[in-house]
Amino acid sequence: MKILLIEDDSSLCEMTRFQLEREHHEVTVCTDGRDGLELFLQDAYDLVLLDRKLPTMNGLLVLKKARERGVRTPVIMITALGELYDRIEGLDCGADDYLVKPFEFEELSARIRSLGRRIGSYDDDNRFSYADISYEKLLRELSGPGGSLQLSGREGHLLEVFLQNPGKVLPRLVLLSRVWGSDAPVEESNLDTYIHFVRKRLKQVKSTAVLETVRGVGYRLQ
Amino acid sequence: MKILLIEDDSSLCEMTRFQLEREHHEVTVCTDGRDGLELFLQDAYDLVLLDRKLPTMNGLLVLKKARERGVRTPVIMITALGELYDRIEGLDCGADDYLVKPFEFEELSARIRSLGRRIGSYDDDNRFSYADISYEKLLRELSGPGGSLQLSGREGHLLEVFLQNPGKVLPRLVLLSRVWGSDAPVEESNLDTYIHFVRKRLKQVKSTAVLETVRGVGYRLQ
DNA sequence: ATTATTATGAAGATACTACTGATCGAAGAC
């Protein structure tokens, strides 16, 4: 998601930015009210995080002006003021949500996911990513620099296990039991076949990620 | 707004109802989890206020099940638990907002206004459109670049579900339960037949939209 | 060099989906 962060406390700002980027959001930071409004009005973001107390123009006014100009990007207000009427005022100015400082990043993250679901652009929980690839579980869609394609059920399931344990060596028997079930009546050689299939898929999307063989043990995603 | 209130504390319940009705909302009250889910699944409300602790089925589960079935009505969770991870869990289950008991009615009211603005843009309930097609629910009329035509009841209902969740993968069982009802005595193969019918309809109006099959999972409108 | 292990390719078996035609019942026409 493209996120605009308007906040003047620079240490909080950098911390938030760092965490958001770790969750694969694209973050633009702005520390000033007037400038923030300019960016806001470009209407190029999926979400705006807006501090209430800002230099040159306070957050409520920024929000109000943006709404007056017809910009409807979802907004989460961030503020030190936690009293009832402050919250109500914020919501009535057109904020979609409200977060009181100091807040845990976890909560911000959950509220972003919630808003994301609502605007439909972002379906977390079912999305894995590692290095230059990402995988959408429900669709079984693998995307990489070279495009995206659909995996079969087994292929997807196998890749999922690797994405859940990136960089770790996964023994063959572990993979077998995770993908086929612990007591499935299946030949071990079937795993070889599917490792082969998944490797082919990774090549097809031109990913730099590879399934490395650890002879005598298993494989790892690298 | 039509509001569904699922809450077992009867005094809080009546008070909230009274206040909501004073603000000209139409309120349905339910004090039981299972029954609440039934009403929720009818998909006939603009907003659901959902208590977390409920008889027969807890609020989180109600919400989760409803979302799994593709019902996207906005939800505000109401609860006595105010701790961080309770809030996060609620939001991640698909809640749009969270209110901690005891709450001021003023705040609930503000949050309802906030949500109301957001859904206020969905102006017409009876007209759906996506890509190059549009569908009028009451007339059951599908229009596309190649003209328009009437759908049968089932065809229309099925198409509606897709238009409400454009681009999303809808599992076969979800489609069955949303179009035929959750426990209808109907063969699953019937769904195949109607998918076929709707596809034929889409072709007839020369739409570029297609129902893509995701093998082993379901279909999506693309 | 020999052996154990893994990679690859091809082909048969299986499971899932697409489509067609038949049956049944309800609503309206005659």
Next chain:
DNA sequence: GTCTTCGATCAGTAGTATCTTCATAATAAT
């Protein structure tokens, strides 16, 4: 009352995608 039409349902067949197995080639370890 009978006939016609239409929609809903089901069953069966054809068509594919996916899964599995097996045979053989390639590679690494001893």
